[in-house]
Amino acid sequence: MSKLVLLRHGQSQWNLENRFTGWVDVDLTAEGEAQAKRGGELLKAAGVHFDRAYSSVLTRANRTGEMALAEAGQGDLALTKDWRLNERHYGGLTGLDKAETAAKHGDEQVKIWRRSYDIPPPPLESGSEWDFSKDARYAGQAIPDTESLKTTLDRVQPYWDAEIAPKLKAGETVLIAAHGNSLRAIVKLLFNVPDDQIVEVEIPTGNPLLIDLDADLKPTAARYLDIARATPLPSL
Numbered sequence: 001m002s003k004l005v006l007l008r009h010g011q012s013q014w015n016l017e018n019r020f021t022g023w024v025d026v027d028l029t030a031e032g033e034a035q036a037k038r039g040g041e042l043l044k045a046a047g048v049h050f051d052r053a054y055s056s057v058l059t060r061a062n063r064t065g066e067m068a069l070a071e072a073g074q075g076d077l078a079l080t081k082d083w084r085l086n087e088r089h090y091g092g093l094t095g096l097d098k099a100e101t102a103a104k105h106g107d108e109q110v111k112i113w114r115r116s117y118d119i120p121p122p123p124l125e126s127g128s129e130w131d132f133s134k135d136a137r138y139a140g141q142a143i144p145d146t147e148s149l150k151t152t153l154d155r156v157q158p159y160w161d162a163e164i165a166p167k168l169k170a171g172e173t174v175l176i177a178a179h180g181n182s183l184r185a186i187v188k189l190l191f192n193v194p195d196d197q198i199v200e201v202e203i204p205t206g207n208p209l210l211i212d213l214d215a216d217l218k219p220t221a222a223r224y225l226d227i228a229r230a231t232p233l234p235s236l
């Protein structure tokens, strides 16, 4: 038996501005910071003690993890960071206003780009202001120029299998402070959610999802710690 907490970062500046974010390193809003702290308070109240904590290489997830751990009295636990826990890369939509994009391309097309399982947005053009290939965080890595949820899962899963799953199998309690779509990919993997049903999983910002796992890492129980902000979970 082991415990896993999935924590989506608190509200970011571009969540607030309704812009496609992906890999752009925007910070938390004041509301996002408050959500991260509240997440930590709830973890403390639930008596969760972490052995290990993971995050992406993006500030909004790192700060959420750090603030939640500090609030939970575990500020001494350092985050292990890896780009494979990053948000899904939003390709050519990166930086655009979601409502303006829907007005231009239609709601249906934008829904396909946002929530279809395996249809990625158009790729990011090379030389775009959002080109991440020169970013030192991705040096030496073959990084994508767009991602669907499926290809996001394709890069999350090797990291999960090699790094995170062995710790859980050893009985450790693990925090993953990450993003809407990298965490959705992990939920799909753990709960074996069919491709056409994962669209229904919408993880709230800053609300810790506590999952009990058996020896095969099959979920035996799952609940959001902030019940008032909970969203539907896949069946066990």
Ligand SMILES: O=C(O)[C@@H](CO)OP(=O)(O)O
Pocket (backbone or CB within 6 Å): 015, 019, 020, 021, 022, 023, 087, 088, 090, 114, 180, 181
């Ligand atoms: O903009 C993004 O990167 C993501 C997460 O905030 O948005 P979406 O809800 O479309 O997955």
